[in-house]
Amino acid sequence: TGSATRICFVLSNTGVDICGPNQCLLDRLGNENHVQPFTKLVKNSAYYSRFQTKYKRRRQGKTDYYARRRLIAQAKNKYNSPKYRMVVRFTNRDIICQLVTAQLDGDKVFCAAYAHELKRYGITNGLTNWAAAYATGLLLARRALKKLELDDTFTGVEEADGEYKLTEAAETDDGERRPFKCFLDVGLHRTSTGARVFGALKGASDGGIYVPHNEKRFPGYDQETKELDAETLRKYIFAGHVAEYMETLADDDEERYKSQFAKYIENEIEADGLEEMLQEAHKAIREDPFKKDDEEGDKKSKEEWKAEGKKYRNKKLSKEEKDARIKSKIEELTS
Numbered sequence: 001t002g003s004a005t006r007i008c009f010v011l012s013n014t015g016v017d018i019c020g021p022n023q024c025l026l027d028r029l030g031n032e033n034h035v036q037p038f039t040k041l042v043k044n045s046a047y048y049s050r051f052q053t054k055y056k057r058r059r060q061g062k063t064d065y066y067a068r069r070r071l072i073a074q075a076k077n078k079y080n081s082p083k084y085r086m087v088v089r090f091t092n093r094d095i096i097c098q099l100v101t102a103q104l105d106g107d108k109v110f111c112a113a114y115a116h117e118l119k120r121y122g123i124t125n126g127l128t129n130w131a132a133a134y135a136t137g138l139l140l141a142r143r144a145l146k147k148l149e150l151d152d153t154f155t156g157v158e159e160a161d162g163e164y165k166l167t168e169a170a171e172t173d174d175g176e177r178r179p180f181k182c183f184l185d186v187g188l189h190r191t192s193t194g195a196r197v198f199g200a201l202k203g204a205s206d207g208g209i210y211v212p213h214n215e216k217r218f219p220g221y222d223q224e225t226k227e228l229d230a231e232t233l234r235k236y237i238f239a240g241h242v243a244e245y246m247e248t249l250a251d252d253d254e255e256r257y258k259s260q261f262a263k264y265i266e267n268e269i270e271a272d273g274l275e276e277m278l279q280e281a282h283k284a285i286r287e288d289p290f291k292k293d294d295e296e297g298d299k300k301s302k303e304e305w306k307a308e309g310k311k312y313r314n315k316k317l318s319k320e321e322k323d324a325r326i327k328s329k330i331e332e333l334t335s
Contacts, residue, residue, distance in 0.1 A: 064188060071185055072102040084110065084182035086140070086211055088133075088200045090189070095133055097140040097200050099182055111147060113140035120291050121281040125263050130219070131239035131278055133199030134160075138282060140200075141207025142289035144180060151289075154179050156208035160282065162234030164215040167208055179210040194219035199236065238278050243271040 057063035074083040082101040089096040095115035100107050115127040115136045126132055145151040153170050157163075167179040182204075186197045198217045205211050215221055220232030235241060246264070249257040250271075258265065269277065284291070300308070317325065 061188070067185075071183055084180075085185040086137075086182045086201070086204055086209075087185045087187070088137075088189070088197045089187060090128060090196065093128065095128055095136045095196075095200065097136050097204070099140065099144055100185070111140060111144040113137075113143055117293075118281065120293055121284040122277055123281050124267050125269060126239065126242060128196075129239065129242060130194075130196050130199045130236045131242070131274075133196040134203035134206075134237050135278065135281055135285065137200035137203025137205075138207040139203075139285050139289060141204040141209040142285055145208050146289050148180060150177075150180065151208070153177055154208035157206040158286070160206055160234065160237045162220070162230035162232070162237060164218070164228055164230075165205070166212075167205060167210040179208065181210045181212075184211055184213065191217060193217050193221060194236075202233075202237070238275040240275070243274050246271040 053059070055063070055065060058065055071085050072083060074081065085100050085102075087096070087098045087100050093116075096112070097114070098112040099110040101110060102108075113136050115132050117139065118127060118132060118135055121135075121139075123132065123135060141156065142151060145154055153172060154167060156167065157165060169176050169178045171177075184197070184201050189195065189197050191197065193216070195217065198213075201211055201213055202218065205213070215228040218228060218233050219236045220229035221227070222229065246257070246261060249260065264270075
C-alpha cells in the first residue's frame with residue numbers, strides 16, 4: 001500500500017505463532033507474551049521527495065522514448081539535415097502512414113497516407129489487412145516522391161513480385177542521385193514475423209523510398225534455411241491469404257461467411273477477384289498518388305475557413321453594449 005509492512009510474533013506453548021496485520025488483537029488486550037512487531041517503512045518521505053515523474057506520453061503508455069531517442073538522433077556532421085521517420089500506426093478501421101521529422105517545437109509531418117483513401121483507387125473492403133498496409137505504404141512513397149519531383153527518377157518495383165529489394169542510387173543527367181531515406185517507426189506495435197507494419201514497409205520500399213531493412217520479418221521467411229519465400233510474400237501483398245480464408249469459410253460455414261464478408265458480398269467482391277482488384281489499385285496509385293475523392297469536392301481556402309468560423313461565432317459585447325442590454329432588461333421587468 002506504500003505505508004508500512006507489519007508482522008506480529010506471539011509466544012505460545014507450541015512455539016512462535018505469526019499473526020498478520022489484521023489478525024492480531026493481543027497488543028490491544030495487553031498480552032504479556034506478545035512481542036512488539038517490527039514496522040518497516042517501504043515508501044518514506046525521502047522516496048517521495050526524490051521521485052521523478054516520467055514524461056507525460058510515457059505515463060499514458062503512448063511513446064517508447066528508448067526507441068524515439070535513437071530514431072530522432074541525427075549525425076552531427078549533417079548539420080540541419082532533417083532525419084525522417086516512417087511512422088506506421090493501426091486503428092480499428094484505418095492505417096496511418098506518415099513521413100515525420102522531429103523539430104524543437106514538435107514533430108512535423110512531411111507527407112501522409114491513410115488506408116481509407118484507398119477507396120479512391122478501388123479498394124473498398126479490408127482496409128486494415130496486410131494487403132491494405134502494403135497499398136498504404138506504396139501510396140505514401142509515391143506521394144512523397146511526387147512532392148519532391150523524384151517520382152520519375154525512382155520508380156521502385158512496378159509489379160510486386162515478393163522479392164527482397166532495397167532502393168538504390170539512380171543515374172541522372174546531373175550524376176548519381178541517392179534515394180529519399182527514412183527509418184521505420186513502429187511505435188508500440190509488436191514486431192513479430194509477418195506483422196502488418198512490415199507490409200507498409202514493403203509497400204514504401206517498392207514505391208521507391210529507401211527504408212533500411214532486411215527480409216527476416218516478412219511472411220515467408222524461414223528461420224532454419226535463412227531464406228525468404230517470395231511466393232508467400234507475394235500472396236500476402238495481393239491478399240491471397242484472405243482469398244484462401246474466404247473460400248474455406250464459404251465451404252465450411254456459409255452462414256458465417258455471409259456474416260463475416262457481408263460487405264464483400266454487397267460490393268460483389270469474390271475471392272478470385274482480389275488479386276486483380278489490388279493490381280489495378282497499385283497501377284492507379286502510381287498514375288495519380290494525389291487523386292481526389294469524387295464526392296469530396298474542392299477544398300476550402302484559408303479565407304473560407306475563417307469566414308465559416310465568423311459565421312457561427314458569437315461576438316463579444318463591449319462594456320457600453322452590456323450596460324445598455326442590462327438597462328433594457330430592467331426596463332422590460334419594471335414596465
